[in-house]
Amino acid sequence: MRALSLPISEEAIRSLNVGDPVALSGVMITGRDAAHKWMSDTFIKKTRQPQGDDLEVYEAIKPLLVGGAIYHCGPVVSGLDTKDYRFVAAGPTTSTREEPYQGDVMRHFNIRAVIGKGGMGAKTLAACKEVPGVYLHAIGGAASLIAQTVQKVTGVYKLSFGVPEAMWVIEVRDFPAVVTMDAHSNSLHADIEAKSKAELERLLAV
Amino acid sequence: MQDLTEPLVELIRRTSTDLPPDVEKALTAAREREDSGSAARGAMDAILQNVALSRRNSTPICQDTGTPIFYVRYPEGWSARKLKEQIRNAVAEATKRSYLRPNAVDAISEKNSGNNLGDDSFPTIHFEEVEGDEVVVDLMLKGGGCENVGAQYSLPNSALGAGRDLKGVRKAALDAVQKAQGQGCAPGILGIAIGGDRGSSYYASKEALFRPIEDENPDPELAALEKQLTEETNQLGIGPMGFGGKTTTVATKITGMHRLPASFFVTVSYMCWAHRRRRMTVRGAEVIYE
Numbered sequence: 392m393r394a395l396s397l398p399i400s401e402e403a404i405r406s407l408n409v410g411d412p413v414a415l416s417g418v419m420i421t422g423r424d425a426a427h428k429w430m431s432d433t434f435i436k437k438t439r440q441p442q443g444d445d446l447e448v449y450e451a452i453k454p455l456l457v458g459g460a461i462y463h464c465g466p467v468v469s470g471l472d473t474k475d476y477r478f479v480a481a482g483p484t485t486s487t488r489e490e491p492y493q494g495d496v497m498r499h500f501n502i503r504a505v506i507g508k509g510g511m512g513a514k515t516l517a518a519c520k521e522v523p524g525v526y527l528h529a530i531g532g533a534a535s536l537i538a539q540t541v542q543k544v545t546g547v548y549k550l551s552f553g554v555p556e557a558m559w560v561i562e563v564r565d566f567p568a569v570v571t572m573d574a575h576s577n578s579l580h581a582d583i584e585a586k587s588k589a590e591l592e593r594l595l596a597v
Numbered sequence: 598m599q600d601l602t603e604p605l606v607e608l609i610r611r612t613s614t615d616l617p618p619d620v621e622k623a624l625t626a627a628r629e630r631e632d633s634g635s636a637a638r639g640a641m642d643a644i645l646q647n648v649a650l651s652r653r654n655s656t657p658i659c660q661d662t663g664t665p666i667f668y669v670r671y672p673e674g675w676s677a678r679k680l681k682e683q684i685r686n687a688v689a690e691a692t693k694r695s696y697l698r699p700n701a702v703d704a705i706s707e708k709n710s711g712n713n714l715g716d717d718s719f720p721t722i723h724f725e726e727v728e729g730d731e732v733v734v735d736l737m738l739k740g741g742g743c744e745n746v747g748a749q750y751s752l753p754n755s756a757l758g759a760g761r762d763l764k765g766v767r768k769a770a771l772d773a774v775q776k777a778q779g780q781g782c783a784p785g786i787l788g789i790a791i792g793g794d795r796g797s798s799y800y801a802s803k804e805a806l807f808r809p810i811e812d813e814n815p816d817p818e819l820a821a822l823e824k825q826l827t828e829e830t831n832q833l834g835i836g837p838m839g840f841g842g843k844t845t846t847v848a849t850k851i852t853g854m855h856r857l858p859a860s861f862f863v864t865v866s867y868m869c870w871a872h873r874r875r876r877m878t879v880r881g882a883e884v885i886y887e
C-alpha cells in the first residue's frame with residue numbers, strides 16, 4: 392500500500408503504475424455529472440455565461456483542484472439542516488459518464504487524480520499522460536468503509552445541484568484505492584478487457 | 598389482519614445493513630483465493646471490512662440501496678391490497694430512517710419522489726396466495742450498477758455460435774459476464790432463466806438469486822451447468838472490481854421455464870457482491886427473520 396498525500400507531486404504521479412494499491416490523505420472534492428457539465432460548459436467550452444455564484448465557486452475550487460483529486464461520488468450526508476455535515480455513505484459512482492468531460496477538466500485545472508469506479512476511456516487516458524495524472528479505482532459498494540476515512544466535511548459548493556451532485560470538500564485519511572490508469576498510457580481496464588475477450592473466444596470455440 | 602408495517606421496516610433494515618451469512622462466507626472464501634498483496638485481495642479485504650462495519654453501525658452496506666423487490670406468499674384470508682399498503686408505508690419509513698436512499702426517479706420528469714415510492718412497480722412487489730397459514734416475505738435490494746449489466750439473449754445467436762440448447766445457454770452467459778467486466782461490482786452472482794417471454798424471463802432470473810449460495814440444483818443437468826459456468830467465468834480473469842483475479846463469479850443459479858415454440862430467451866441477471874436478500878416469516882403473532 393502506497394501512502395499518497397494531496398496535492399500530489401508530478402514525481403509521485405509518474406512513479407505510480409497500474410495495479411498499485413494506494414491510501415490517499417488530504418483534501419479532495421467530489422463531483423459527478425452536474426459538476427462536470429457545469430465546469431465544462433461555463434469555463435472550458437464557454438458555451439454558457441457564468442452566472443450567480445459561478446465565478447466565486449470557480450475561484451474557490453481552483454486551488455483545491457490544482458495538483459489535487461476529484462472524486463466521482465454521490466454521498467449520503469447527514470446534518471443537512473444544521474450544516475454540521477457528515478458523510479454517512481460515500482462509495483464511488485460509475486465514472487464512464489464523465490468520459491466526455493474528464494480529460495479537458497483535468498487539463499484545465501491540472502487535476503492529478505480522478506477517483507471513481509469502473510474505469511474510463513481513451514480520452515481520459517490521454518489526459519493522464521499529458522497532465523500527468525492517474526485514475527484511482529475505489530472499491531464499489533464499500534460505502535461505510537470509505538465514509539469512515541472521511542475525517543471532515545470542510546465545505547460544499549453548488550448544493551443547488553442536489554446532495555449527490557454537489558461539490559463536497561472533504562478531508563480524508565487513508566482512503567483506499569487502486570491505480571487502474573497511470574501516466575504511462577497503461578489502463579488495467581483495457582488490459583483486462585482484452586485478456587478476458589481472448590479467453591472468451593477460446594471458451595466459445597470449445 | 599395483523600399490521601406488518603413495523604416488522605417490514607425491520608426486514609428492510611436487516612436486508613440493507615446485514616449481509617446474509619452464506620454470501621459473506623462465499624466472499625471470505627473468495628478473498629482467500631486471491632494472491633496476498635494483489636489489488637484483488639485488497640478489494641476483497643475492503644469489501645469484508647465494509648460488511649462488518651455496516652452490520653455493527655446498522656448503516657447501508659452500499660449507498661445504492663437499489664430497487665426493493667418483494668416476493669410475498671400469503672395464505673387465504675390475508676388481503677394483498679392491505680399488504681401492499683403496509684409494504685409501501687414500511688419502505689417510506691425505512692427511507693426516513695436512512696436504511697434506504699431515496700431512489701425512485703420519475704423517468705419523464707426526472708423528479709426523485711424522495712421516499713422511494715414511485716409507480717406500481719417501485720417498489721416491486723410480487724404476490725402469490727399459498728396454502729398453509731404463514732406469510733413469507735422475501736426482500737432483495739437490487740442495485741443499479743449490477744442491474745445495468747444484466748442481459749437477455751434471443752437464441753439462436755450466430756455471432757456467439759449459440760444454438761437453442763444448454764450449450765447455447767452457456768455461450769450467452771459467458772458473453773454476458775465478459776461484457777459486464779467489473780462494472781457490476783464483481784465478484785457477482787448470476788441468476789439465469791431459460792425460456793419464458795422477455796418479461797417473465799427477467800422475473801425468474803431474479804427469483805433464482807434467492808437460492809442459497811451453496812445449494813445444488815435438483816436437475817443434474819442444470820447443476821452441472823451452474824458449476825461449469827462459475828468455473829469458466831472465473832477463467833475470464835476479470836476478478837474483484839475488474840482488477841484481475843481469480844473470482845469473478847461467486848455462484849450461478851439457473852432456472853428453466855416454458856417458452857413459445859418460436860422463442861428461446863436466455864436472461865442473465867447479475868447481482869453484485871452486495872447481495873442483499875432476507876426473508877421474514879409470520880407465524881401467528883411470531884415474526885421470524887432469516
Ligand code: SF4
Nearest residue numbers: 532659740742782869
Ligand atoms: S453494483 Fe451493487 S455494490 Fe456496486 S454500487 Fe451498485 S449496489 Fe453498490
